[in-house]
Amino acid sequence: MNERSSTLVPFEDALTRYEPVMGLEVHVELNTATKMFCGCATAFGAEPNTQVCPVCLGLPGALPVVNEKAVESAIRIGLALNCEIAEWCRFARKNYFYPDMPKNFQTSQYDEPIAFDGWTEVEVDGEIFRIEIERAHMEEDTGKSLHVGGSTGRIHGASHSLLDYNRAGIPLIEIVTKPIEVPGDKAPAVARAYVNHLRDLMLALGVSDARMDQGSLRADVNLSLRPSGTTTFGTRSETKNVNSFRSVERAVRFEVSRHAGILDAGGSVVQETRHFHESDGSTSAGREKSDAEDYRYFPEPDLAPVAPSRAWVDELRATLPEPPAERRKRLQSEWGFSDLDMRDTVGAGALDLVAATIEAGASPAAAKKWWLGELARRSNEQGVDIAALPITPQQVAEIQSLIDAGRINDKLARSVFDGVLAGEGSAEEVVAARGLEVVSDDGALSAAVDQAIADNPDVADKIRGGKMQAAGALIGAVMKQMRGQADAARVRELILEKLS
Amino acid sequence: MSIDVTTATAAALAEALADGTTTSTEVTQSYLDRIAGADDQLNAFLHVDAEGALATARAVDARREAGEQLATLAGVPIAVKDLIVTTGQPTTAGSKMLEGWVPPYDATVVTRLREAGLPILGKTNLDEFAMGSSNEHSAYGSARNPWDTTRIPGGSSGGSAAAVAAYEAPLALGTDTGGSIRQPAAMTGIVGVKPTYGGVSRHGVIAMASSLDQVGPMARTVLDAALVHELVAGHDPLDSTSIERPVPAVVEAARRGDVAGLRIGVVRELGGEGFQPGVRAAFDRSVELLVKAGAEVVEVSCPHFSHGIAAYYLVMPSEVSSNLARFDAMRYGLRVMPHDGASAEQVMAASRDAGFGDEVKRRIVLGTYALSSGYYDAYYGSAQKVRTLIARDFEAAFEQVDVLVSPTAPTTAWKLGAKSDDPLSMYLEDVATIPANLAGVPGLSLPVGLADDSGLPVGVQFLAPAMADDRLYNAAAALERLVDMPRLEEIK
Numbered sequence: 001m002n003e004r005s006s007t008l009v010p011f012e013d014a015l016t017r018y019e020p021v022m023g024l025e026v027h028v029e030l031n032t033a034t035k036m037f038c039g040c041a042t043a044f045g046a047e048p049n050t051q052v053c054p055v056c057l058g059l060p061g062a063l064p065v066v067n068e069k070a071v072e073s074a075i076r077i078g079l080a081l082n083c084e085i086a087e088w089c090r091f092a093r094k095n096y097f098y099p100d101m102p103k104n105f106q107t108s109q110y111d112e113p114i115a116f117d118g119w120t121e122v123e124v125d126g127e128i129f130r131i132e133i134e135r136a137h138m139e140e141d142t143g144k145s146l147h148v149g150g151s152t153g154r155i156h157g158a159s160h161s162l163l164d165y166n167r168a169g170i171p172l173i174e175i176v177t178k179p180i181e182v183p184g185d186k187a188p189a190v191a192r193a194y195v196n197h198l199r200d201l202m203l204a205l206g207v208s209d210a211r212m213d214q215g216s217l218r219a220d221v222n223l224s225l226r227p228s229g230t231t232t233f234g235t236r237s238e239t240k241n242v243n244s245f246r247s248v249e250r251a252v253r254f255e256v257s258r259h260a261g262i263l264d265a266g267g268s269v270v271q272e273t274r275h276f277h278e279s280d281g282s283t284s285a286g287r288e289k290s291d292a293e294d295y296r297y298f299p300e301p302d303l304a305p306v307a308p309s310r311a312w313v314d315e316l317r318a319t320l321p322e323p324p325a326e327r328r329k330r331l332q333s334e335w336g337f338s339d340l341d342m343r344d345t346v347g348a349g350a351l352d353l354v355a356a357t358i359e360a361g362a363s364p365a366a367a368k369k370w371w372l373g374e375l376a377r378r379s380n381e382q383g384v385d386i387a388a389l390p391i392t393p394q395q396v397a398e399i400q401s402l403i404d405a406g407r408i409n410d411k412l413a414r415s416v417f418d419g420v421l422a423g424e425g426s427a428e429e430v431v432a433a434r435g436l437e438v439v440s441d442d443g444a445l446s447a448a449v450d451q452a453i454a455d456n457p458d459v460a461d462k463i464r465g466g467k468m469q470a471a472g473a474l475i476g477a478v479m480k481q482m483r484g485q486a487d488a489a490r491v492r493e494l495i496l497e498k499l500s
Numbered sequence: 501m502s503i504d505v506t507t508a509t510a511a512a513l514a515e516a517l518a519d520g521t522t523t524s525t526e527v528t529q530s531y532l533d534r535i536a537g538a539d540d541q542l543n544a545f546l547h548v549d550a551e552g553a554l555a556t557a558r559a560v561d562a563r564r565e566a567g568e569q570l571a572t573l574a575g576v577p578i579a580v581k582d583l584i585v586t587t588g589q590p591t592t593a594g595s596k597m598l599e600g601w602v603p604p605y606d607a608t609v610v611t612r613l614r615e616a617g618l619p620i621l622g623k624t625n626l627d628e629f630a631m632g633s634s635n636e637h638s639a640y641g642s643a644r645n646p647w648d649t650t651r652i653p654g655g656s657s658g659g660s661a662a663a664v665a666a667y668e669a670p671l672a673l674g675t676d677t678g679g680s681i682r683q684p685a686a687m688t689g690i691v692g693v694k695p696t697y698g699g700v701s702r703h704g705v706i707a708m709a710s711s712l713d714q715v716g717p718m719a720r721t722v723l724d725a726a727l728v729h730e731l732v733a734g735h736d737p738l739d740s741t742s743i744e745r746p747v748p749a750v751v752e753a754a755r756r757g758d759v760a761g762l763r764i765g766v767v768r769e770l771g772g773e774g775f776q777p778g779v780r781a782a783f784d785r786s787v788e789l790l791v792k793a794g795a796e797v798v799e800v801s802c803p804h805f806s807h808g809i810a811a812y813y814l815v816m817p818s819e820v821s822s823n824l825a826r827f828d829a830m831r832y833g834l835r836v837m838p839h840d841g842a843s844a845e846q847v848m849a850a851s852r853d854a855g856f857g858d859e860v861k862r863r864i865v866l867g868t869y870a871l872s873s874g875y876y877d878a879y880y881g882s883a884q885k886v887r888t889l890i891a892r893d894f895e896a897a898f899e900q901v902d903v904l905v906s907p908t909a910p911t912t913a914w915k916l917g918a919k920s921d922d923p924l925s926m927y928l929e930d931v932a933t934i935p936a937n938l939a940g941v942p943g944l945s946l947p948v949g950l951a952d953d954s955g956l957p958v959g960v961q962f963l964a965p966a967m968a969d970d971r972l973y974n975a976a977a978a979l980e981r982l983v984d985m986p987r988l989e990e991i992k
Contacts, residue, residue, distance in 0.1 A: 054605050058826045060598065061585045061607060061704040065740050093822050095871070099844045104825035161844065163830065296871035298880055301711035301819060304740045 007261045011253050014225070014260035015184040021233055022180040022191055022252065023222035026198050028173045028208045029141065029215065030073045036140040036171035037064030037107065037303075044214055048164035056169035058102030063302050066091075070171035071114070071306055073207040074138045075316050077173050078115025080201055080323070081133045086114050088307045091138070091300040096293075099161065100143035102168055108139035110297040114306065120201075121325055122193040126339065128325075129190050132178035143168035173207075179233065184256070192249040195219050197324065199245075204321040212243050219248055221276075223255040225263060234259070235269040239283050242276045250281035258283070331355060335364035348376050349386050356393030362400040370396050374417055395420050398427040411484050412436045438487040442494070445478070445486060449494045452477040463499045471495050505530045507987075510576050510670040510724040517564070517575045524557035524564075524575030528619045531577050535621065535668045541991055544643045544653075544662040545622045546582045549589050553577060553619035560617040571616035573727055578613060579669035581660050582623035583630050584715065585704040586610050593706045594626040594638040594656075597827050597834050597855030607704020608739065609673060609715050609732045616731055621669050625659030628857045629824065630680055630708045632656050633929040636920055637859045644916075645688055646991045647956055651913040654684030660718045661688040666991055671728050672718040677708050678812055679909070679933025681716045682945035686908035686959025689947040689985065691725045691976070692718045694933075696966045697940030698743040700729075701736030709819040710741075712812075712937040722946065722977040726754035729969070745967060753970035757977030760794030764975065765901035767963075769805045770932045775910045778951025782958035783907045786948045789982040790905075790975075800900055802893035804886060808934040809927060811886035814870050814879045815938070820860075821867030827855065862923065891939040898965045903975050906932050908945040908959035936963055944972040948983045957985075 035042055038055035054062040078085050092110035118133035144167050149159030175198065182190050199217055202210040210217045224236035237259070239251045259269050273286040322330070328351070332342045335358065345351050350371040357367035371386070375396070379386040399416050402408045408416060408431060419430030431437050439445060452474050453460045462470040471492055478491045503516045505527045516522045532550050539545050560575040585591045585603035592598045606614065613620060627637035635642040635658030645653040646666035653662040657674030661684035664672050674681040676694035685692025693716045700715045707713060717728035733747040764787075771783060791797050829835040829851035830844070838850035856864070870879035897904055909929055919926045936943040945959040960979065964971040 054603075057831060059585075059603065059605070059832070060591070060593065060601075060706040060826070061603070061702075062605075063703050063739050063741075065738060095822050095825060097825065097828065097845070097848060099828070099830045099848075102826065102831065104828055105822050294873045296822070296868065296873070296876075298818060298822070298871055298876070301709075302707070302741065 007265075008254075008257040009260035009264060011257055012185075014256050017228055018184070018225040018256070018260055018263065019181070019228050020184050020187045020252070020256050021224050021226065021236075022177075022187060023236070024177045024180065024191060024194055025220040025222065026175045026195060027218045027220075028077070028175065028198070028202055028210065029217070030070055030171040030173065031206075031208050031216075032067055032069045032073065032171055034067055034069075035169035036067050036070050036138070037169055040169065042170050044209075044216075046166055048162070048166060051166040052168070056102065057165055058104075064107060064300075066303060066306065067171060070138060071308065072316060073171070073205070074114045074136065074173050075308055075313060076205050076320065077175070077202070077207060078118065078136050079313070079317050080205055080320055081115065081118040081120050081136060081175065083115035083118030083133060083136060085308060085313050086112060086116070086306075087310075088112075088305055089114050090305045091303045092297045093300050095296040098142070100145045100163055100165075100168070102143065102165060106139060106142065107300055107303070109137035113137035114308075120197065122190060122197045123325065124186055124189045124193050126343070127186075129182055129186070129193075131180060131190075131194055134176045134178045136173055136175045139172050139174060141167050141170040141172050187256070188249040188252040191221065191252045192245050195248050196245050200324045204324060212245070215243070218243065221248060221251045221255070223252060223259070224269070225256065225259040234263075235271050237269060237272060237274050237283075239274045239276050240286065243278070247276055247278060247281070251276050251283060254281055254283055335368075337364065337368070341368060344372055348372055350376070353387060353393050357396045360394045360397035362397040366400045366403075367393075367396065370400070374414065378417075378421070389421065390423065391417070391420050395427060402427055402431065406487050406489065407431070407437050409438055409484070409488060412438065436485065438485050439482055442490075445482075445491060445494055448478045448481045448486070449474070449491065449498060451481065453495075453498065460499055463495070468496070506534050506667045506670075508670070509721050510573065510719060510727060511721070513576045513670060514572050514574075514727070524560045524577075524617075524619060525554060527575065528553050528557040528577045528621070531621055531669060535663075538646075538666055538668055538991060541649050542644050542646060542662050542666055542668070543641050544624055544659040544666065544668055545579070546592060546594070546625050546640055546659065547590055548622035549620060552588055553621050556614070556617065556619040560619070563617070571731070573671075573731060574617035575619070576670060577619040577621045578728070579621045579624050579660055579663045579672040580610065580613075581626055581657050581672070581674050583626055583675050583706045583708075584610060584673060585706065586620065586623065589620070589623055591623065591706070592640070593630070594628040594640060595855065595857070595860070596639045597851075598832075599639075599834065601832055603704075605704065608701035608736045610704065612732050613673075618671075624657070624663055624672060627656035627658070628860050629706065629820075630656040630675055630677055630713075631820070631859045631863055633679070633683055633926050634914075634916075634919065635659065635684075636916065637857055639857055642916060645913045645956075646988055647689065648913065648992050651915055651956070652687065654687030654909075654913065656680040656684075657692070657718065658684045658687075661685055661690060661692065664688070664690050664718050664720060665988060667988075670720070671724060673715055673728070673732070674718045675705055675708075675713055675715050676933075676937065677712045677714075678816065678937050679930040681718060682933050682943055682959065682961055683909045683929060685718055685945040686947070686961075687913040687957065689957030689988065690718060690720055691722055691944065691946055692716065693725050693729060693944045693969070693972065694936060694942060695729060695733060695969055696743070696942045697937075698741050699747070699942070699967070699969060700733050701739040701742050703736055703738040707819075707823040709816040710823060711819060712816060714937070722757070722944075722973055722980050723751070723754040725944075726750040726973050729973075743967065748967060748970040750970050750973045753973040754977045756974050757981060759790055759975055759978040762795045762903070762975060763901040764790055764795045764797045765800035765897055765904045766797060767805065767897075767904050767906045768799050768801045769803070770906035774928065774931070775907060776912060776951065776953065778953035779907050779910065779912060779958050781952055782949050783960055786960045786979060786983060787905065790979060793978055793982060795975075798901060800897045800904065802890070802897055802935070804889040804893050805935045807886045808890060808938055809931055811883040811890070811938060812930070812934045813866070813927060814883035815887065817863040817867030818870045818880050818883075819867065820863045821865075821871065824856075824860065824864060827852065829855075859923070887938045890935050894935070894939045894941055894963075894965070902964070903971050904963040905975075906961050906963070908932060908961040912951045912954040912956035912958060932961060939966075941966050942969040942972055944976050946976040946979055946983075947985045948979065949985050
């Protein structure tokens, strides 16, 4: 076996002799209410075999009927990827036997995809890479096999298998790139950025939950190496179901190292599917792809061709959201962010949160300050996604509005965040319940200022002598007395009044 | 007025039920008695549902008693080919693979029968998964031809044909993929119609070849067939290939039966070499009768019909190989464990080996081969081109004439076993019926008498353009009045 006889070559070393060529196949599970060819529900996590009917169970005599909403989503995805939309296309049957596939053929599309010849762009370290899209086609998902009794959860060693057909027939869109030829050192990051970009796009379109952890976005990574400076593609491997953005990057790195090891040893890469292992980022051989795998595709005779009218396609084109890259450019200029600000915001996964906070009335600077500072810190500490923090952009904007109105200051705001995150209610409610409002009552403040002047005669003299910047020390003393709950601006005014 | 309920036409029964001369319970019971008395000889039924049929009959009688407005055929019993799924009764497709399987849903055509109040007498015998022209490929033994029980009733809807011909049922549903309604109708001396493809829902009809299958009526008269046709036809949202257009006025056409001035084309390619002289002669007599009735008869050529069988035996098995893949012992049907600890793949293989008969396996293998990578273009691809050419032949012919006419089958019913060892000669039986399936146009077989040489029934086939099914009924009704078709007096 090649795997045993060859060693892994360090990634950077491999790139001195070889160039990787990638192809990415991404399956997107649509979030339609019903399945691709029947009226069954599609909710994730239901009891096994409770969302099934004669059609998705493949009972004798049952016939499929196309879900129009799924076709609509497919067309919108195609348009968002700058694809041509077929004027007429058919489904095809992909024939192979597997117990989790009720009809023993998958209704898919073969040589007539609904969308084809598109492109999109991804950004890595400020550099734009154009990814050519071969096609986006419609198909149905299979059921799930649960292999019981083995140690690995795989079929090998299992005593029996359980089948759940809830997922059978859920609409999928498979998006296939043309070969991606980018500088080798960028390849892992480009692959990751592309899958991330597709996730953003699906969410912006509202066509899928696009959650890699739940399998509603699944990536297969095809990779081959060729000697640097040559043009013929090498033999590829296909790493299946790589289920996180980070894993996409790792899978590319691992396969480059593995292929290089085989090629260096004078071996040849076997065309096969491979499994990715999250634990150590390695891949292992799955089934070999050979001529034996003949899917005997032919046009699905039970379904009428799909012929979207140009008027409908134009209508759908008008519903497209702004492309993510263009939106980022627009927001950056509207907000006056530097490239670094923008990269930090996107990197923190806070773009939509910042945008919504600004929309709710906060200034761009304030929105950025809170999300990338206070809230990013808390999400890191708790190890949760920033979007998963129990606070809304509207609440953040409300806290900022209290600051702007002089009712709390930045220091008090941190306590307000604590309260809101702890579920104590709205910012207003937290301020009231925790007694956080700054004191701007001149009576109380005036007494505190007098006390501070008395306690710090040297400082008072300096101010009297015109050293206005010394006022800071007195303000600090007042704030200490007031336990932070003083309106700093008013304190400054009072100090200057009293000492002028 | 009294009526012999088992020999009466469905139209006459409907009238007698409407005017209170008889009741559905009485009619249904009479047919059940007839089945009990005759089916030992015929094996036309795989399952008889006396209880269910009588329950429907009593319900219809009660509704009629209460003065409810009922469907024309309410209370008239019907038999259903066992390829069409029914709740409350097993559906086997004539295969060991589905022995004992009771579907959890009704086919759309069955729903329509139920809604209209037709008691369903039972499920009729067929070649396994509708694959055959003789009924000999049924896993439950062949049905017999009531004109001569040593002979085949035709197939694959042979059980439905035998049941209707032998007065075990006034009406039946069959399915027709390459002639499976029309050929057994011809063999047993009854009327059988394959409607326009998409004219009748296929939802719940176990698929043999999806692009060719069609459900249709089998009856003793043209009008009876039309009444069933009208009832089951029409768009079904559960079948994407069903046509969203009004059902042709078939009942009105069957009542009209007027060929004066009608242009009728005799297909030159169907009826010459390979056709039995007795069939040929009966056909010629029919054409003369049509001329006498005022039809303008001309000969037309459909040059690509000669490639029909070759194309059919590529398209049909290809679709069969895929449609029958679902029978894998995982969810329903026969399951064979070859040994302890067998893998899913081994269970599938053992179950399919035990569950499918030879003809089914033959077609699965043919189709698997025809769709294989590297052969697809030469086989499936070429066959699809032939389909297009045959459809163009029809289009050209229908520019010259209103309907086409030919013998339905090249021979009359043969002896059981006579062609069992020669699949190819059996395949040739479908030469005249296959073009209609390949092109999606409707066809009707009308009994026109007994062959001079064999003394057995001969059928004449009418063909019309898609969605002009009414033309078939009009022309056939006219000829029906003129021919000398004797009644089957007793099962021989």
